[in-house]
Amino acid sequence: MDNLVEKSQIFDNNGWRLPNGIYETFSDQPKWFFKLGEDLPEDKLAIDRIDKYKNINRKNDALEGLSRLNNKINNNIFIKNINNGIKVPFVIKKIDVDDIGKFLEEILLEKVSKSFTDFFPESHFKAVIQDKTDLINKLSPSVNSGYKEFLNKLSKSDICGYYFPQVLQEYSVDSQILQMKEINKVPNLCLSGPLEVATSLIGTPNLLISKTHYSPVLCLSGVTHIDERLICCFKSYGRHLEFWCLSQMLSKNKKQVSEQWSGGLSVFTEY
């Protein structure tokens, strides 16, 4: 039985998704040169901060929901190791989002920017797209990513959850999406995308900032750009925070597979 469980493990002891020789990763095992996790706030502080910038409902219920979710993860032998990695809480008020790009561009980035520059008044937030236009009507849920289901649930209920930003560190974006095929039957789990990653950064604005370590680039692979050469991500630049809609092409026929790029998984629940 133990052997069977071990073989069914999805995450290693660092909470990293095991690639099982199938998925394209930078290395077989990350060296974690790119790190997160310096002075991260407790869940309550992060939720308070989200409330300050996004005005959420029933804060205490959200915190209880997070606690229940945490226990649920710990009791699931197949996914419990995900809890060994860094996780960041998020709470999002019920909303029907029909254009993810527009919502990100017109609503979320402003709140990320405000929370970040209030927290680090001397730093900047910047958003750049390697394209000639904007994000409106450009982003849709990635195939099999679970993001469509996430948005469906969010259209019916308030949602709280955890974003695990380093689960898919070193995975190519295509492999971040592809590996979801194996785990998209796990309920209430999706490949991380703009809504909950941005919300996590609002609550935890120092997630990517460290005096000593470089942090990973947080890809928002739960959504795919209409031009598949482009991906969306948050990254630090020194003590600054940036959003980029960036080319993932290493060359004309080869996509990026980088030690620094990371996809995340989000585990969530209605509350």
Next chain:
Amino acid sequence: MEASVKVLSKEDSHKILSKDASLTNEEDRKRKDQSQKRPRVHQKIQNYFENMIDGAISPILRLKINRSACNMKCEHCCEEPYMTRDLIKKTGKKDPRRQMDLEDYRKLSEEADELGLFRFVITGGEALLDRNLEDLIKVLDPYKHLIILDTNGFYFNEEKAKWFAGLGGYKVQISLDSWYAEEHDAFRNTKGAHERALNAFKVAKEAGSEVLLSTCLVRDRVFTKEFQLLCDFCETEAIPLYVTLAKPVGSARGHEEWVCTKEDVDQLKFLEDKKNIFTHMTPNYGQPGKCITVKGINTVNHDGEIVPCPYMDLSIGNVTKEPLKDILDRGMRNKWLGPYRDECIIGENFDFIKFHNETVEKHLKETPYLPVPYEKGFALNGSV
């Protein structure tokens, strides 16, 4: 003077900048200038900008000429092991390998042009010591490429400034390692070096060339009064300040205490918002800040070996033996060199520094000639 990166006001900072809107006024001005002065360069810049989304690269080619002969002997020099004076000390003779000649450079210029590359930096040692420099600039074609002269400024007087600008040279990059004259002269082991360098800025500007001040940053220098004074000078004189990070290679091998920490580098990134100060990793022309090995710069050694960073001693191929395109493609697939990463690997990543220095050390036991050929160095890293 404009900051080196474009940042909107706090109230507008969330607004997404498109590729064109992300250019600074200075980047925009330089581009427009080229449409008038060098239409072929302008066309290549436009093509690169269009194809960036496909992963197109357009690195500077940095040519080390004249066996890196130099009139100075700097404490931190990464070039010393390539110089004839050092090789004669070690082996009694100069580098016996075939050196690139004008015909090789002509061919390289043509290949670079076909690939859409548009920038050559000419360096040494001290490039001005080369008697064939004028011929070299002509074969590189200063109207097809931007020619940037890297100099310590000692011999760059008014006459040389007019000569360079008259040939169609684009920019003069002058090194200054301290604002304090005695420190700079001592570092460079050359009395009067500081004064001559300051004069070089003046005459280069008067001749109409773009100028740039290049300085090498050791740990903690960014927080000093001296560095502040250097920044003030650049601001007053409207000279962009280009900062290189000290690397524990060449004459500085073993000086790990000179290696900058992330805190030093973060402070530089912080200053970029306020001043025209930048490193090779500063976001520019619609690209995020990142390590630019292969993608942003490659050094061409005297014998044609291509080294993917000015401070490395490991080659990715020899341009006299195979096409430049194949070498760059190979470099882009190398695990350390191609994939995206933020940090300067030879200046900050001790895993890479260890790999680099151990590989070089092993190679130097077999032969005194650098760089280490591809097969014995980068080929061991694996590809993506």
